[in-house]
Amino acid sequence: MQFDAHIPTGPLTEKWDRHRFELKLVNPANKRKFEIIVVGTGLAGASASASLAELGYHVKTFCIQDSPRRAHSIAAQGGINAAKNYTNEGDSIWRLFYDTIKGGDYRSREANVYRLAQLSNNIIDQCVAQGVPFARDYGGLLANRSFGGSQVSRTFYARGQTGQQLLLGAYGALMRQVGAGMVTLMPRRELMDLVLINGQARGIVARNLINGELESYAADAVVLCTGGYGNVYYLSTNAESSNVGAGFRAYRQGAMFANPCFTQIHPTCIPHTGDHQSKLTLMSESLRNDGRVWVPRNPGDIREPQDIPEEDRDYYLEQKYPSFGNLVPRDVASRAAKAQCDAGKGVGLTRCAVYLDFADAIQRDGRETIAKKYGNLFDMYALITDDSPYEKPMMIYPASHYTMGGLWVDYNLMSTIPGLFVLGEANFSDHGANRLGASALMQGLADGYFIIPYTIGGYFAGTTLSPITSDHAAFKDSARAAREGINRLMSINGKRTVDNFSRELGKIMWDYCGMSRHEQGLHKALTLIQELRAEFWENVLLPGLDKDYNKSLEKAGRLADSLEFAEIMIYDALDRTESCGGHFREESQTEEGEAKRDDENFSHVSIWEYAGSNQKPHLHKEPLVFENVELSQRSYK
């Protein structure tokens, strides 16, 4: 099968302009005739809903939470990148493009990444116009800071709550359209299935999470903005309800899944402490600007950190990567932390943590300055761990945070199903094998504010859509299948709870498909997952009723998807025998233990096609063509 990504011809810098000109337009008076379903209200979903409604389309927006303002973009802390070069350090669109494609270890499309860098500047302008209270310097101009994987300060921020402020900006724009009657809001709804008619995405079946009823909604296009699948690892920085369900259910309907093994393990999270734990809280990467990462030089040194003198400390990132130091990209920092702990130099109760120390920064800049930059993060850390980072170094360890893989989309952000568009973390397109810090917010908003409004018009103008309603038989079939699935889950009546299964799946994935992977382990994981899945369908215990608010039932449905999806991640990790970015195959490393790519055999997007329940999916490949950057071994030394 050939995958046409519909990348415009011509020089890289002109592709997007040319494409926007070549896309057919929908007459303003005709836009009101189209109905669009947007699923998810994070940065991508909220910005898309608002922007599409502003153009005159009728939008129905769904979210799993009780309010669109609660989508998990809200929790992004550190910032958002843009190539404004306000700091006069020589930043440019080209440099942001180059850093992003290099940071992704050359596994993303040049054209997509360049467009992202171009749009980054518009995003900042748009957000300022909406009243997002970005940090400012004394002259009243926008402030910037540096972030992992970059040597220029290009990150815009609103204290440690940048995601919250950007999301509330987009949410405001969305609510304005709700007030204007252009967006109908459907909170507390979960997508159960995507409905295809004549091969086109024409609607969804959703479960009302309050009363358990299944509801059908027809539309002319469906836009999925449903985030990533980091919760496959159970312990992650994701929210409780973040899940792969919508993406996986679309995959089962024929949307292909790209690079599922590309997951990001974030280096600075509060370490694991016990089995009761349900989440690992992220401490913003921005902390690495001023914090110094270290472990005791000698394995087994159990002295308190303040008792360990300088000469017995190993500032391993600064030593190993003198030019980037503590600011190396996330994948590099995570693996380095794991290596230290594997060597017996970990700290804390579980010995699975490293120090992030602010003592030097506090001495240099004063406590007040540090509090202004990181106060809320320090407070959050103290609440959770009962230790103050002002007094004692933080302890951190890597945790599952973001997933670069996602549904395959072309340059228009359309999946392999006509009329199904995928935005934000839910698609695969811009971050390659590793996402740089402060780039997720940028991508979510670029997709929602500035790409989908044009490309969806191109689709409508060039397509024939038959008139349908939600009374069509396809909706009835989907709803029936969903109901049967729910009944099956409710009737098992076994002995193990859903969380108990989730924890086990998470552990399998963390151990064998986490920060480092090898062939034998991946094969073992396949067997373990298949066994766990079989047990799940015989032994899961669900309380309560299906036609009620029932969190356990929601979680069971998502886990059922994860138990199948985890297998695709493993197949992908097995097939990609190279190391790249966050995907580290132990068999493929440099002498210094860094990820070693195999450009000859793996310079492609791996695209998986559903082949039926319990069947190994089919693999397709989209070659990646690099005309503007030279592929090199990433070096942060």
Added chain:
Amino acid sequence: MKKLPKTINLTLKVWRQRQNEKKGHFESIPAQNVSVHMSFIEMLDSVNEQLTLEGKDPIAFDNDCREGICGTCGAVVDGRAHGPQKATTLCQLHMRQFSDGDTIVVEPFRARAFKVVKDLVVDRSAFDKIMAAGGYISANTGGAPDGNALPISQEIAEKAMDAAACIGCGACVAACPSASAMLFVSGKVSQLALLPQGKPEAARRALQMVRTMDACGFGNCSNHRECENACPKELSITNIARLNREFLKASFFSNET
């Protein structure tokens, strides 16, 4: 590390109310072997695991990010919205705040405008209605001037950020004797009235948001300051003063109706 007992035993007195049931009741449920490192939400998780295994209906409660920023979680714990610790959401409240043998009373956020859905779950969609009435700056996508075209003093930017920190959890309403949403409304009105971008619509915004708040069944501010005390993000009632000013200004001196 401080020396703490590793686990404690508690009794929960939890509000149970089935869907569409007019009245609920308190139920005593034991919470055994609770690790002091658990969050309150994780404690409820472990109680629910036990209830599930015993064939009982788990306690329904909302939560999502579990890091204190999404505003989904919330309950009144021992009479206080989000529990005894200041500036802390329920998901960030840790069990080390409690002692072995404690009885903890857990109720939903109560207000006329927040209908109980089930147990501790309430319907806060009234907040979305208030936001749809004016909690935004009307700036269509595209055409925004350069971000640095409009300098904003650090002082104003910081004040706007303080007001914008609201997570929309509803604790202010639950804590208020009049179940007023003034702190919630004042956060957004203040943020946008402080910033130059928000000034053109300031009068309309204040009038529309207050009017919608009233229509949703929230009470009026009675200066008890309970909201400020319960707010996990420590929004100041200075914002309410600013809202009052904006509202009066709009009522008397603008042409908005």
